[in-house]
Amino acid sequence: MIETHVHILPEVDDGASSLETSMKMLEMAAKDGVTHMVVTPHLNHACSKYDYDDLHRFYETWVLKAKEAYPEITFRFGVEVYIDDNFTRDLANMTNMPTFENSNYMLIEFKRDTKLETMLSVVYELKLRGITPILAHVEHYLDLLISPQKVKELCQEGALIQFSASSLLDKRGQRFFEKLIQLNAIDLVASDGHDISRRQPVMREAYHYVKKIASAEWANLLFEQTPRKIFDGAPYIRQYLLVTPKKRYYAAVTMTLCFGLVLLFTGTSMINSESSLPSSASSGGDLVSVAGTEETSGTVAMSTVATSVEDIDLTDEGVPTGQIATGQSTKTEPTTVRVLTYDDVTALYIQQLESLQNKYVADVERIFGDIQNAQNFVADEAKRKAAIEGYIEEVGRLEIICDREVYDVLYLFQNDLEAHKYPVAVIEQTRAKYHQIKEETKQKYLSNFK
Secondary structure (H helix, E strand, C coil): CEECCECCCCCCCCCCCCHHHHHHHHHHHHHHCCCEEEECCEECCCCCCCCHHHHHHHHHHHHHHHHHHCCCCEEEECCEEECCHHHHHHHHHCCCCCCCCCCCEEEEECCCCCCHHHHHHHHHHHHHCCCEEEECCHHHCHHHHHCCHHHHHHHHHCCEEEEEHHHHHCHHHHHHHHHHHHHCCCCEEECCECCCCCCCCCCHHHHHHHHHHCCHHHHHHHHHHHHHHHHHCCCCCCCCCCCCCCCHHHHHHHHHHHHHHHHHHHHHHHHHCCCCCCCCHHHCCCCCCCCCCHHHHCCCCCCCCCCCHHHCCECCCCCECEEHHHCEECCCCCCCCCCCCHHHHHHHHHHHHHHHHHHHHHHHHHHHHHHHHHHHHCCCHHHHHHHHHHHHHHHHHHHHHHHHHHHHHHHHHHHHHHHCCCCCHHHHHHHHHHHHHHHHHHHHHHHCCC
8 A cells, every 4th residue: 555644754743753653653554554655744834843844854864764674665755734824825936845755746734624715726726836736634624524515626626635544434434435435526545644543554444444335446546546646746637436336447437538528528618608798807897707718728738838918919909810829820910009908818818729629629539439449349358448448548648738728728817817907706707617517518428328
């Protein structure tokens, strides 16, 4: 098993109180079958007065002793970042993000009474900066315990969800966990080990519980496959497994495929929808969600990222003379250059998405056809499974690109609105609409395989 959340570094936080305790915790983890470990002391927390560099130095000293005692375990350095108002305020100016060693994954925690809206905002800001946040011990937050569906919203925003192994041995934790399983809103399990008596650094009993109530596939996914991706710093593609054993493999195929399809096919309906926008944000009218802004941004293949709208030539009618997507323009002789209206800014991004969506739709249709052909015409089961897995990986790579570029487009879109002193409420509105349509489309495609 692979451990991605443990407070085993001695004398730095509320975890291991001494080197002796740390070594005993390591012994327990080794006996439990842990082969890889990300060491995650608290950062920016009341229980720890050290900064990231201090913690890394302590880790470098400790890991030499750990490797000598347990050479079979491979270690990585990370931290568990406590997200408070100060951290959120300083985020914009951070040049070195406190991620796991050699990766863009960041383990985060909040105050226990933090509301979903705050969590979503932080996840969004981290995703803008290329960070994949992992929400530690999801079962600790009252707002999420009351409404497990909210955890699904965090998944849709791009957060990975981590559950603590010890909570899986408690009835309350088990009920919550099983709801997350049904929602496909859980990604990995870690021990969050703190001591040799409380929250021990062990996971095997929890592994067998998951295997019993869900499946061996779920247990392997949560305790080994996803943690390994994180440990290696590899791109993560959320799997969609069902608790019901019947057709579990094909459910994973179709749900993973559908997520990729959603990012692409929602673009057509969203771009072609009519939207009502004020001609200028200064008019004081209510902003209406821009059909096609965030939803269609999932279809973008930005080989060249959009330039600022300030760089686009306009005619006297305010119509763009070129497309942002290519960075090239078919210039006509401009007669006047004027300040861009709110409509101008939003229209430029919609135009960019329209110009690129056809290529992506064609790519997905090709992959979808390949999967259907493999299902229908490859007789050998092992070869069929290998072929389908290969196509899923291809869809997954496309999904990762789309997801990152969604946030690239939103980032540029928001910056341009702010540069022109226009309200940015439309960013949040379109993002929410994007997630709604994505989920509806996913269910639509899944029904085709029943």
